[in-house]
Amino acid sequence: MNAAQQKIHPSRIWYVIGVVLFFMGTIGAPGWFIVTLVSGFTSGEYFLAPCAQTFTLDDPGKYVLWHAAKTFFQGRNYSSPPELPDGVIIKVVDNKTKEGLTLRSSHGSTESSGHSKKYAVCSFLAETSGKYTIEISNLSSNQVFMLRKSQTKRVLLALLECGLIGLIGGIGGIVIVI
Numbered sequence: 001m002n003a004a005q006q007k008i009h010p011s012r013i014w015y016v017i018g019v020v021l022f023f024m025g026t027i028g029a030p031g032w033f034i035v036t037l038v039s040g041f042t043s044g045e046y047f048l049a050p051c052a053q054t055f056t057l058d059d060p061g062k063y064v065l066w067h068a069a070k071t072f073f074q075g076r077n078y079s080s081p082p083e084l085p086d087g088v089i090i091k092v093v094d095n096k097t098k099e100g101l102t103l104r105s106s107h108g109s110t111e112s113s114g115h116s117k118k119y120a121v122c123s124f125l126a127e128t129s130g131k132y133t134i135e136i137s138n139l140s141s142n143q144v145f146m147l148r149k150s151q152t153k154r155v156l157l158a159l160l161e162c163g164l165i166g167l168i169g170g171i172g173g174i175v176i177v178i
Helices: 012-043 154-176
Strands: 045-049 051-056 061-073 075-081 089-094 110-113 116-128 130-137 141-151
Touching: 012 089, 012 154, 075 141, 089 116, 130 141
Parallel strands: none
Antiparallel strands: 045 141, 051 130, 061 075, 061 116, 061 141, 089 130, 110 116
């Protein structure tokens, strides 16, 4: 038999590598996305309002203020309507410059986890790291709020990463086995 007629057979290790790559792409990518998503949404600092609360923001960027309408905080259950009452005043001040920041509507975003439910109130851009004070007034009762860095960029990057992992793993695994 000459060299042209001889069929090349890959060793078993290549089949194992192909199967591992395939499963990394089809199972690992969605798993990575879920871990990234959950770890980001569990962050944030909760506080009671009305108040003037000072936060140290370590990273410049977009931050979102959430109204935790249904939540358990500091040993107490809180439940309030999702909409804030008319007349509530919210201000965010950069403690270094003493200037108020521009607040933008958060377009009705919501988050639910178990019995907890949060509604995005507004967002602002912290151009530098440092101390910022959030003042919330004209509330008739205590309500829970939460401040967290915006997760939009993080979620989009996680989707891109998972897509690439899925593409490389899924297709790469099949190509190696074939």
